[in-house]
Each structure stands twice: as C-alpha cells, then as structure tokens.
Amino acid sequence: ARRVLTGFPGSFASGEEAVGNPVRAEIAAIAPPEQRLAGRDGPLRLLVLGGSQGARVLNRAVPQALAALKLDAQVRHQCGEKLRAEADAAYAQAGVQASVESFIADMAAAYAWADLVVCRAGASTLAELCAAGVGSVLVPFAAAVDDHQTRNAEYLVEHGAAVL
Structure with a gap:
C-alpha cells in the first residue's frame, strides 16, 4: 500500500492520510455547543459511558469521585448489562443520585x-464526541492493543477537547 487512511493523524510514521471516522447522521446533526448550551442553567450534566460491556473502573471510580467532590451534577451512567447491579450499588454506597442504565x-x-x-477512548466514541462538540474526561482501556486508546486520547488532549 502506498497510503494508509487513518482516523487520527500520527498513527503511522509515514504514508498515512488522516480522514477521520464516520459518525451516524443523527450524531452529526447535533446542534453545536454555542446553540445547544446557550442560556443553559442548572447543575452539570455528566454522561458516563462504559461501552456496551461496561467499564468496572468507571462504575467504581465515578461515584466515589462525585461524592468526594460534592459536585452538584445530574448523572446519566451507561454501565453495561452485566455490571448494572455493581454500578447501582456503587452510587448507593457513595450517596450519589444517578440515572444508571445498562444501555443507551x-x-x-x-x-x-x-x-x-x-x-x-475508542476511535468511534471519540469521533462521536468531536462531532457532538462535547468535552470529555478520557480513561483509556489499559489492555487495548498497542495502547491505541491512549494515543487516540492524546490527540483530543493536544487539541483542547479532552483531559486524560
């Protein structure tokens, strides 16, 4: 191959062209933040996404962090079906109100x-975050092949769209 098409620049030392990742039409159609958030009032709206399988580290750490920070937030947490009871228990134990869902x-x-x-920090999720214009706190999957989720996340961090 003379050229490799990638979702993010810097995936290969040479011969690549970053073309991005496609997103569904309904995500591409989300109003930009300037419109969506204009005049918005109230507590922080926090969306926690563990992916379809869930992410045990997020199910445990997010409720504890919210309790420690005493953050006024509306929380919607997608935890994966197999980890639903664990996520519900973590929020209850932390004394944090949240809408916990197996799937969104x-x-x-x-x-x-x-x-x-x-x-x-999977590539599809990051493409959706960019298209929606939503800031993020990224927690790469530590066992991802070649640590690609960390590299994905670093690209958004370098461009001021996320923290790692």
Whole structure:
C-alpha cells in the first residue's frame, strides 16, 4: 500500500492520510455547543459511558469521585448489562443520585444532553464526541492493543477537547 487512511493523524510514521471516522447522521446533526448550551442553567450534566460491556473502573471510580467532590451534577451512567447491579450499588454506597442504565439507545440525545462525558477512548466514541462538540474526561482501556486508546486520547488532549 502506498497510503494508509487513518482516523487520527500520527498513527503511522509515514504514508498515512488522516480522514477521520464516520459518525451516524443523527450524531452529526447535533446542534453545536454555542446553540445547544446557550442560556443553559442548572447543575452539570455528566454522561458516563462504559461501552456496551461496561467499564468496572468507571462504575467504581465515578461515584466515589462525585461524592468526594460534592459536585452538584445530574448523572446519566451507561454501565453495561452485566455490571448494572455493581454500578447501582456503587452510587448507593457513595450517596450519589444517578440515572444508571445498562444501555443507551439514543446516543445523539445523550450527547446533546451532556455538558461533559467521562468515557473510554475508542476511535468511534471519540469521533462521536468531536462531532457532538462535547468535552470529555478520557480513561483509556489499559489492555487495548498497542495502547491505541491512549494515543487516540492524546490527540483530543493536544487539541483542547479532552483531559486524560
């Protein structure tokens, strides 16, 4: 191959062209932050995404962090079906109110609702965050092949769209 198409620049030493990742039309159609958040009032709207399988580290750490910070936030947490009871228990133990869901079918509505997203750093998720214009706290999956989620996350951090 003379050229490799990638989702993010810097994936290969040479011969690459970063073309981005496609996103669903409903996510691309989310109003930009200037419109979506204009005149917005109230507590922080925090969306936590563990992916379809859930992310045990997010299920445990986010409720504890919110309790320690005493943060006034509306929390919507997608935890994965197999980890639902664990996530419910973690929020109850931390004394934090949250809407805990195994799965979120309408991700466009969830992104449009959110002020901030805490999630893994898979390429598709990051493409959706960029399209929606939502800031994020990224927690890369430590066992990802070649640590690619950390490299994905670093690109957004370098461009002021996320913290790692």
